[in-house]
Amino acid sequence: MAKKRFTAEERYAQIVKVAMRLFSQKGFKGTTTREIAKEAGISEAIIFKHFAKKEDLYSAIIDMQCNDKQGQSFLMRRLEGKEGRDVFREIAAFLIQMHQEDPTFMKLLMFSALEGHKLSDIFIRTRAIETLDYLAKHIARLIKQGSFKKTDAYIAARAFMGMVLHYSMTQEIYGMKRFFRTPVTKVVNIFVDIFFEGMEAH
Amino acid sequence: MAKKRFTAEERYAQIVKVAMRLFSQKGFKGTTTREIAKEAGISEAIIFKHFAKKEDLYSAIIDMQCNDKQGQSFLMRRLEGKEGRDVFREIAAFLIQMHQEDPTFMKLLMFSALEGHKLSDIFIRTRAIETLDYLAKHIARLIKQGSFKKTDAYIAARAFMGMVLHYSMTQEIYGMKRFFRTPVTKVVNIFVDIFFEGMEAH
DNA sequence: ATATATAGTAAGCACTTACTCACCACAGGA
DNA sequence: TCCTGTGGTGAGTAAGTGCTTACTATATAT
Numbered sequence: 001m002a003k004k005r006f007t008a009e010e011r012y013a014q015i016v017k018v019a020m021r022l023f024s025q026k027g028f029k030g031t032t033t034r035e036i037a038k039e040a041g042i043s044e045a046i047i048f049k050h051f052a053k054k055e056d057l058y059s060a061i062i063d064m065q066c067n068d069k070q071g072q073s074f075l076m077r078r079l080e081g082k083e084g085r086d087v088f089r090e091i092a093a094f095l096i097q098m099h100q101e102d103p104t105f106m107k108l109l110m111f112s113a114l115e116g117h118k119l120s121d122i123f124i125r126t127r128a129i130e131t132l133d134y135l136a137k138h139i140a141r142l143i144k145q146g147s148f149k150k151t152d153a154y155i156a157a158r159a160f161m162g163m164v165l166h167y168s169m170t171q172e173i174y175g176m177k178r179f180f181r182t183p184v185t186k187v188v189n190i191f192v193d194i195f196f197e198g199m200e201a202h
Numbered sequence: 203m204a205k206k207r208f209t210a211e212e213r214y215a216q217i218v219k220v221a222m223r224l225f226s227q228k229g230f231k232g233t234t235t236r237e238i239a240k241e242a243g244i245s246e247a248i249i250f251k252h253f254a255k256k257e258d259l260y261s262a263i264i265d266m267q268c269n270d271k272q273g274q275s276f277l278m279r280r281l282e283g284k285e286g287r288d289v290f291r292e293i294a295a296f297l298i299q300m301h302q303e304d305p306t307f308m309k310l311l312m313f314s315a316l317e318g319h320k321l322s323d324i325f326i327r328t329r330a331i332e333t334l335d336y337l338a339k340h341i342a343r344l345i346k347q348g349s350f351k352k353t354d355a356y357i358a359a360r361a362f363m364g365m366v367l368h369y370s371m372t373q374e375i376y377g378m379k380r381f382f383r384t385p386v387t388k389v390v391n392i393f394v395d396i397f398f399e400g401m402e403a404h
Numbered sequence: 405a406t407a408t409a410t411a412g413t414a415a416g417c418a419c420t421t422a423c424t425c426a427c428c429a430c431a432g433g434a
Numbered sequence: 435t436c437c438t439g440t441g442g443t444g445a446g447t448a449a450g451t452g453c454t455t456a457c458t459a460t461a462t463a464t
Binding site for chain 1: 313
Binding site: 245 | 410411412
């Protein structure tokens with residue numbers, strides 16, 4: 001029961017972490033500073049020692065998320081050596097699994113977009129476009145080498161990401177998982193097969 | 203400048219309309235009853251003459267949206283006589299165009315899902331599942347008659363809806379339309395072609 | 405015209421919100 | 435041992451918040 005005295009850095013990081021969790025659960029406007037303080041086990045006042053305004057917590061979250069390239073590079077490492085459908089399978093499985101295990105960031109991003117905060121904007125301008133670029137360039141390469149049909153690589157990339165991300169969103173946020181509980185690998189395989197071969201019988 | 207005296211019904215409908223617009227712009231928690239009153243040009247008290255609690259405005263919106271089958275039947279009528287890819291083209295174009303013209307309902311639904319209100323839940327349990335059923339059954343029919351490959355019709359339906367709805371969402375809510383402005387018909391054709399033929403060169 | 409029902413209001417209640425300020429506790433160098 | 439810097443708090447404040455009350459204005463039926 002020893003109440004440790006945190007250093008400023010530790011406390012700062014802890015507050016951001018708690019705030020992120022609560023914002024993703026109840027939105028920026030739906031979360032009170034009292035609540036953050038309570039969850040962090042401190043008084044409200046010390047939040048305002050670290051962050052001049054509640055809004056500043058959002059900026060701190062952005063910094064944290066955009067500097068944490070962990071997930072991104074983790075995926076890249078898993079893609080190494082993969083070819084053909086396996087590249088797409090890996091991406092889809094990674095995204096669906098990640099959001100299934102912890103939908104925090106997806107929710108935070110949605111709240112941010114709806115409430116008009118900068119987080120979603122910055123995320124879109126950097127990470128989202130980046131990922132889309134990566135996929136579109138991969139597709140463009142496959143088109144150039146003749147294994148994919150000629151079409152707009154960016155729209156194709158968005159089609160694929162759309163299947164995957166909308167599936168995650170409906171499962172985790174709209175609660176579709178109450179009605180549909182297909183194993184991830186099966187879903188992924190169907191998505192990738194549709195993306196490669198289409199539905200039409202040859 | 204004659205300030206007309208509304209009947210109870212007229213006023214009720216007007217308040218719901220204003221509330222829906224504001225909730226979709228700023229969320230339930232982000233909208234105050236004062237604001238609704240101001241926008242409707244009335245005093246706050248009369249909102250509470252019609253709705254006992256602020257929460258009841260949500261129920262009224264649900265009723266309005268779920269009883270307004272206009273859009274649904276409008277789409278069904280447009281689908282009559284269509285075959286093959288045109289069915290899917292029509293659905294995709296309808297959804298993308300609708301959300302482009304007025305993203306109000308999409309936003310409201312997202313807020314509702316995130317804030318944990320009943321609207322999204324009821325909508326999912328009725329309209330969303332209904333639409334998914336329609337599409338899945340259509341796909342199942344195509345599978346049975348041999349023009350589509352054998353696969354899980356519901357996952358396939360969600361793949362298609364995912365492409366379309368995630369595209370709308372990223373365009374209108376995450377602001378992707380600042381970066382990508384492809385004509386709707388082109389996007390729709392690419393999506394439907396991918397869904398039918400896939401990306402692989404034969 | 406008068407009565408009555410109902411649309412509508414001004415003002416405020418009890419409570420919550422983000423944010424502040426005067427103050428305390430204690431590790432560590434002098 | 436006494437300072438001093440820093441982590442931390444209790445008790446506020448002004449500006450909202452949902453919701454209520456006691457009241458007024460006006461359309462309609464008699």
